[in-house]
Amino acid sequence: MAFELPKLPYADTDLDPVISAETIGFHHGKHHNAYVVNLNNLTKDSPLAEQSLESVIAETHGKADKVGIYNNAAQIWNHTFYWNSMKKGGGGAPSGRVGELIARDFGSYDAFRTAFTTTSVGQFGSGWGWLVIDGGKLKVVKTGNADGPGWMGLGKPLMVVDVWEHAYYVDYRNRRPDYVAAFLDKLVSWDFVESQLG
Numbered sequence: 590m591a592f593e594l595p596k597l598p599y600a601d602t603d604l605d606p607v608i609s610a611e612t613i614g615f616h617h618g619k620h621h622n623a624y625v626v627n628l629n630n631l632t633k634d635s636p637l638a639e640q641s642l643e644s645v646i647a648e649t650h651g652k653a654d655k656v657g658i659y660n661n662a663a664q665i666w667n668h669t670f671y672w673n674s675m676k677k678g679g680g681g682a683p684s685g686r687v688g689e690l691i692a693r694d695f696g697s698y699d700a701f702r703t704a705f706t707t708t709s710v711g712q713f714g715s716g717w718g719w720l721v722i723d724g725g726k727l728k729v730v731k732t733g734n735a736d737g738p739g740w741m742g743l744g745k746p747l748m749v750v751d752v753w754e755h756a757y758y759v760d761y762r763n764r765r766p767d768y769v770a771a772f773l774d775k776l777v778s779w780d781f782v783e784s785q786l787g
């Protein structure tokens with residue numbers, strides 16, 4: 590059973606113009622897909638090929654001789670979570686349970702927005718900006734390269750923004766702050782965040 594590229598939860602034109610169809614086409618069709626192709630090649634004829642993605646990540650994380658497998662498996666997981674973190678017409682301040690938790694743990698939506706932006710923009714080089722729940726409390730954390738909070742003891746992920754340059758360079762060039770602002774204001778799927786609270 591080979592690892593597969595998950596379908597996007599929307600059409601590749603649906604996030605346009607916040608994220609263009611060109612970016613989605615390359616990001617999902619080339620980058621995300623390449624991680625799947627690489628992982629299948631690297632795990633071919635190995636017991637890892639029969640395991641779940643989560644199990645492959647858990648088994649290879651922190652092992653110097655498995656770093657290639659880890660990087661590709663973790664990038665597949667992170668990208669799938671990123672696509673689910675967005676929707677057409679999303680973003681802005683959430684209401685309901687998520688809105689209440691944000692007010693409780695950050696003080697206000699604006700304070701959350703500032704914290705998420707500062708953390709995501711401040712990730713040096715490639716990586717990810719996350720909203721997590723850790724010990725019952727919402728937090729914002731960043732991870733570098735392929736790392737993710739779920740397997741690093743940083744909390745259960747609720748949503749993520751990809752801050753690798755390939756996520757925004759076509760649409761925003763070097764302006765990562767503008768991309769993160771657009772993600773927060775126009776794309777975040779708060780329904781997905783709520784679904785991850787459990």
Ligand code: MN
Nearest residue numbers: 620751753756
């Ligand atoms: Mn990416």
